[in-house]
Amino acid sequence: ELDYPAADRYVYSSYRGTGGVPIPHLWQRFLYAWHFRDLRILLSRELSPSSRFLYRRQIRERVRQVMPFLLYDQDPYLVIQGGKLYWFFDAYTTSSRYPYSEHLPGFPFNYIRNSVKAVLDAYNGSIDWYIADPRDPLIQAYARIYPSLFQPLEAMPEPLRRHIRYPQDLFRLQVQQFAAYHMTDPRLFYNREDQWQIPNQFRNRRRLPMQPQYLILTLPEEPQKGSPNRPEFVLLSPFTPLNKQNMVAWMAARCDGENYGKLLVYEFSKQRLIYGPEQVEARVNQDPAISEQIALWNEHGSRVNLGTLLVMPIETSLLYVQPLYLEAEQGRLPQLTRVIAAYEDRVVMEPTLSQALEALFSPTGSRRSNR
Known part of the structure; x- marks a missing residue:
């Protein structure tokens, strides 16, 4: 296949990875000809006993084909490590039968946990599955069903583990719920007197809710053990009061080291006007x-x-x-x-x-x- 164009020529390359399905026998070629509805697989002289079929190469389709019982984040991200490319997927276990839990509008579940981190080798197509939340009872059951498939998160190579980030889809749901459930006073909650909302932003000539953004910043916390706080990678979303535009709070999900998964909420004084x-x-x-x-x-x-x-x-x-x-x-x-x-x-x-x-x-x- 064409690798890249040089100054005065084209550089070609052959696939040297471990992915694909070998087809050394005629009956295998017949099965793939029937599967792909392509008679050329049987008649072509380009195929040899060392040839392999590489299909389901779209990363979303590939992970869903292997683990169809998990829900996947809409934003997989690419990591370059050691001269190789890896796709990171955040996978969720969900249920619609969790007691005393409400369904969000438009979602068929009332329970969701980011229990699995999937790492896909972009060249070989191999997928490693790591348990990110071992306390989740659903992933515990799946791990007993597939004991050799799931690995603990500690088994992920350290260079790759440093690239783990908090998933946007889960954080977006948590922000949406926290806009109402931050009220701990039953009277305020019943009357919705302190209801928050996600602010809007003008995008593509339309007013749309602001999406959470990844930032590197120093969180306004008390220094740990007398040492100053260091900048860290967080996922942040602001809040405004319902039907108002001034900002009242922001919520951040931490992504670094032992602070991964911790949520921080900072509320502004109600006596001070903060522009939204x-x-x-x-x-x-x-x-x-x-x-x-x-x-x-x-x-x-x-x-x-x-x-x-x-x-x-x-x-x-x-x-x-x-x-x-x-x-x-x-x-x-x-x-x-x-x-x-x-x-x-x-x-x-x-x-x-x-x-x-x-x-x-x-x-x-x-x-x-x-x-």
Whole structure:
């Protein structure tokens, strides 16, 4: 097969992995000809006793074919380690019969646990299954049924284990539930007087709920044993009151080391107004210099595409950062053109993030670039 084009030639390669099904016998070729409805498998002279069939190569289809009784996260991610590529899948055990538990709208289950981490070798197609939550009774039953299939999480090689992250789909469900169940006072809960919601964001010319975002930040916690907190990889989602736009809290899922899986909720004082994502976007649109520049770029065959608005906690304050991409109407190749940053009542737009932060926190106040 074609590997890659060189300067004046094409470089070809043959598959040298361990994946695939060998077909050394005629009866096997006959079965595959019937399976794929392709008579050429029987007649072709290109096939030899050392040939192998590689199929079900779509990663989602492959893991579901092996473990159809598990539910899989919608966002598998790729890891490069030791010169090889690995796909990570977060798999869930689910049930619709958990006592005294409600069903979320649109979901056929009322119990879900991220019990399995699946690692797929992108070259060989082999899959290793690791038990991430040994306390889950469902995965305990599956492990007894398939004793040689599942491995403990400690058996995952350490270089790969460092890339484990908290799954987005599970966190999204937890955030949705916590918006109501953070109320511990029965009277507040019954009257829904302190109901939260996931804020909206303007994406693709539509208002959509904000998706949780992975960030590297220093959590505002008390230092452990006198040592300062270090930056860590977290999955974060903000909250606003129901039918309001100011921010009241944010929730983070930790992903590093022994803190993996721990959820942290930070609530803001109700006596202080904290701008929410929709209010920050409104302030950006109302800024004369920024809105004028965006309107100018939206003409003459180009289009402005605002990226995801990132909410980054810094101690007891919030910093908002949003990339601005410029793309041609014909090419549709986005180019990072500006970075918008907001802090409290100040909004700036600069060519780079460092320049935006410098302008945002400069002693002379905010300055805006419309170049």
